[in-house]
Amino acid sequence: MPSRLQNKVAVISGGASGIGAAAARLFVAEGACVIVADLQEPLDRKLADLISTDPDKIRFVKCDVSIEDEVVAAIEAAASAFGKLDTVVACAGVPGMGAAGDISAEHWDKTFAVNARGVFLFTKYAIPHMIKAGGGSIINISSAFGIVAGPQFAAYAASKGAVRNFSKATALDYIGQGIRSNSIHPGYIDTPIVQNIISNAEDTDAAQSMFNALQPGGHAGAPEDIAWGCVYLASDEARFVTGAELVIDGGLLAR
Numbered sequence: 001m002p003s004r005l006q007n008k009v010a011v012i013s014g015g016a017s018g019i020g021a022a023a024a025r026l027f028v029a030e031g032a033c034v035i036v037a038d039l040q041e042p043l044d045r046k047l048a049d050l051i052s053t054d055p056d057k058i059r060f061v062k063c064d065v066s067i068e069d070e071v072v073a074a075i076e077a078a079a080s081a082f083g084k085l086d087t088v089v090a091c092a093g094v095p096g097m098g099a100a101g102d103i104s105a106e107h108w109d110k111t112f113a114v115n116a117r118g119v120f121l122f123t124k125y126a127i128p129h130m131i132k133a134g135g136g137s138i139i140n141i142s143s144a145f146g147i148v149a150g151p152q153f154a155a156y157a158a159s160k161g162a163v164r165n166f167s168k169a170t171a172l173d174y175i176g177q178g179i180r181s182n183s184i185h186p187g188y189i190d191t192p193i194v195q196n197i198i199s200n201a202e203d204t205d206a207a208q209s210m211f212n213a214l215q216p217g218g219h220a221g222a223p224e225d226i227a228w229g230c231v232y233l234a235s236d237e238a239r240f241v242t243g244a245e246l247v248i249d250g251g252l253l254a255r
């Protein structure tokens with residue numbers, strides 16, 4: 001089987017854990033070179049091993065996606081380590097929970113700084129490299145809650161809705177330069193972002209049941225379920241796919 005991402009060079013934000021880490025591993029397995037950009041060192045053991053043994057294929061750069069200079073450094077790291085940049089997966093995210101009347105303006109701003117500004121900065125600084133490379137693929141991780149809302153997710157749902165429409169705006173602005181831009185909308189996926197919400201809840205059993213009940217199948221998806229969608233959108237198989245919202249949610253939005 002030829003590799004689906006041969007000769008691609010990607011930066012994956014939020015790649016230290018969960019969906020981003022699964023995407024980083026699959027991208028390397030499919031032939032891409034990858035920069036993992038995250039606040040924290042990789043939590044995922046298999047990914048950490050890969051980074052320490054194969055620097056010709058994958059490297060880690062510490063990066064807060066809300067800080068412009070750090071995003072520039074992560075993007076430049078891809079170009080200088082691997083000669084070009086043609087793919088970005090903007091996966092870093094924070095939960096931003098609470099109803100509008102209960103959250104502070106600072107909480108709102110912090111949620112948007114990571115979930116919306118961070119996505120914008122990755123697109124902004126990747127574009128000149130993609131134009132130079134003759135095209136590229138921007139993959140922004142939104143959420144099912146970027147299409148519908150969920151109770152107690154006011155800032156999160158608003159920030160993920162912003163990602164959805166920002167991805168479409170970019171698709172229209174750069175179609176002439178061969179740059180595709182799409183959003184992915186996961187349902188409930190078993191990763192630390194949700195595990196932490198559940199373990200910090202007053203009633204952890206009730207919180208777990210609430211998340212399971214969102215899913216028609218009654219259980220979470222795995223990080224790889226979303227990561228394969230990233231592989232597809234990064235590959236030339238998706239050459240006619242831009243401005244789209246790829247829902248991978250185990251049927252959550254079908255009801």
Ligand SMILES: NC(=O)c1ccc[n+]([C@@H]2O[C@H](COP(=O)([O-])OP(=O)(O)OC[C@H]3O[C@@H](n4cnc5c(N)ncnc54)[C@H](O)[C@@H]3O)[C@@H](O)[C@H]2O)c1
Nearest residue numbers: 014017018019039064065092093143186188189191192193
């Ligand atoms: N897990 C789910 O159910 C689910 C559902 C829908 C959407 N999502 C989205 O998927 C994306 C990945 O989340 P996940 O489920 O893999 O969770 P996760 O917690 O495993 O991964 C999130 C990663 O983002 C990183 N991060 C957070 N703030 C950052 C910042 N300022 N700069 C750089 N990195 C930062 C974290 O360090 C972490 O490694 C998020 O955008 C999340 O909103 C997740």
